[in-house]
Amino acid sequence: MKNKGLFSVAIAIAVGTLILLGYFADRPLLVALRVTFVQWAILLTALAVFIGVINLMVVHMSRLGQKKGGISSMALLLGLLFSLGIGLVFGPQHPFSQALFDAVVLPGEASLLAVLSISLLYAAIRLLHRRTDLISLIFVATLVLVLLGFVPMPFGEIPVLGDFLRPYITQVLAAAGARGILLGVALGTLTTGLRILMGVDRPYGGR
Amino acid sequence: MNWYALVGFVIVALAAGLIIFLAFFLQRKTHWREIPVIKGLKRQVGLSVEDGRQLHFAIGRGNLLTPDSMASLTALSAFDQVVRSTAHADRPPVVSSGDGALSILSQSTIFSASGSRTAFVQGRLAGLTPFSYVAGSLQDARNPDVAANVLIGHFGLEIALLTEAAERAGTFVMAGSDDLAAQAVAYAASAQPLIGEELYVVGAYLSDNPVYQASVKVQDIYRWLIVVILVAGALLNLAGIL
Numbered sequence: 001m002k003n004k005g006l007f008s009v010a011i012a013i014a015v016g017t018l019i020l021l022g023y024f025a026d027r028p029l030l031v032a033l034r035v036t037f038v039q040w041a042i043l044l045t046a047l048a049v050f051i052g053v054i055n056l057m058v059v060h061m062s063r064l065g066q067k068k069g070g071i072s073s074m075a076l077l078l079g080l081l082f083s084l085g086i087g088l089v090f091g092p093q094h095p096f097s098q099a100l101f102d103a104v105v106l107p108g109e110a111s112l113l114a115v116l117s118i119s120l121l122y123a124a125i126r127l128l129h130r131r132t133d134l135i136s137l138i139f140v141a142t143l144v145l146v147l148l149g150f151v152p153m154p155f156g157e158i159p160v161l162g163d164f165l166r167p168y169i170t171q172v173l174a175a176a177g178a179r180g181i182l183l184g185v186a187l188g189t190l191t192t193g194l195r196i197l198m199g200v201d202r203p204y205g206g207r
Numbered sequence: 208m209n210w211y212a213l214v215g216f217v218i219v220a221l222a223a224g225l226i227i228f229l230a231f232f233l234q235r236k237t238h239w240r241e242i243p244v245i246k247g248l249k250r251q252v253g254l255s256v257e258d259g260r261q262l263h264f265a266i267g268r269g270n271l272l273t274p275d276s277m278a279s280l281t282a283l284s285a286f287d288q289v290v291r292s293t294a295h296a297d298r299p300p301v302v303s304s305g306d307g308a309l310s311i312l313s314q315s316t317i318f319s320a321s322g323s324r325t326a327f328v329q330g331r332l333a334g335l336t337p338f339s340y341v342a343g344s345l346q347d348a349r350n351p352d353v354a355a356n357v358l359i360g361h362f363g364l365e366i367a368l369l370t371e372a373a374e375r376a377g378t379f380v381m382a383g384s385d386d387l388a389a390q391a392v393a394y395a396a397s398a399q400p401l402i403g404e405e406l407y408v409v410g411a412y413l414s415d416n417p418v419y420q421a422s423v424k425v426q427d428i429y430r431w432l433i434v435v436i437l438v439a440g441a442l443l444n445l446a447g448i449l
Binding site: 020023024025026038041042044045047048049050051052053055056058059062069072108109112113115116119120122123124127130131139178180181182183184185187188189190191192193194195196197198200201202203204205 | 208209212213215216218219222223226227270271272274277278280281283284287306307308310311312313314315316318319327328330331332333335336338339341342343346364365367368370371385387390392394395396398402403404406407408410416418419422423425426429430433
């Protein structure tokens, strides 16, 4: 078992290092290896989606007998099997398959988007109730100023706010903050990647 | 190797060298600035074991072929440590993801950390699009047996729906994403948000592993280097040299 773990770690480190070197060095062999490994990864990712769908079915089948959530699991399984059947029989480009997508999936996601906009408004209102500190006050004040700067008014743009303050907040202050956060995210991404490459983080198992 | 590639290589190689060096020479017990939400998570892990309740991790939908996956892999690393510390709990933690490969990795993490035979059911693929993922995770987030919802990984604006549901269920909520819009939303919607790179240090705060501690130090060193370069660049530009 331990040897099996070491073997998977060794493969992960070797392949990860080769792909990384393939990005930096212009050697044909390294580039060819990188492209081949990435193509394999794409294939495996596609297979992982299929296994994920089986996982989804198993999880919801185990919930069928439960009082709470049993009906929604049943609806999910029926919907999954029905759309899978339609896709297999008619193909994904058939008008019937397209109609199924346009009539069920699209409106469902659009309605969740509508719920999301209400949730965001509600969250902004509740923010000061939850955390009454300086940062939250600045957050809400900035939000209100930017919204007022964007909203079309019957009398036209609000002077100073629309032509100076809003662009200054969004293009200077917010952009500077966003770049700072993105730099932090990039550094976090770099060190996380290196930990995986060193075999310290092993999401593929092998401990 | 062109100049850009060379600079990139030096940055990555230097970071790797610094992590290895600091992991050997850094003191084992490093004192970090306190992040209340991570302290809260540690407390919740202990409480959930005592109360016989569950932890729900939502690790997002980062595609493994893109850099987005790093946030979700960071979440998996934190999840790994939580699973190890709750290996003998009555109710093992569950994890929901929005990507097929991530769900397999989450199952592998559960199996590797606890040897659980139900890993295939504990690591769930909740949905493949942002909203279907959220809709699929809501059942776990609102489950009365769940004591804490840890929503860290690659999310978009849809994190607001999950956070809202988890807060309404009265659970402890930790929310963080690598996406800027999601971070703003998590700040407004959650009592315990993770801002910026805080997401990437959760593992270091939960673990005593010197490599985790060293990687956070390297992030700090690089951050200061970037600050110095930016300020120097601005000053040189002001002086008309650049």
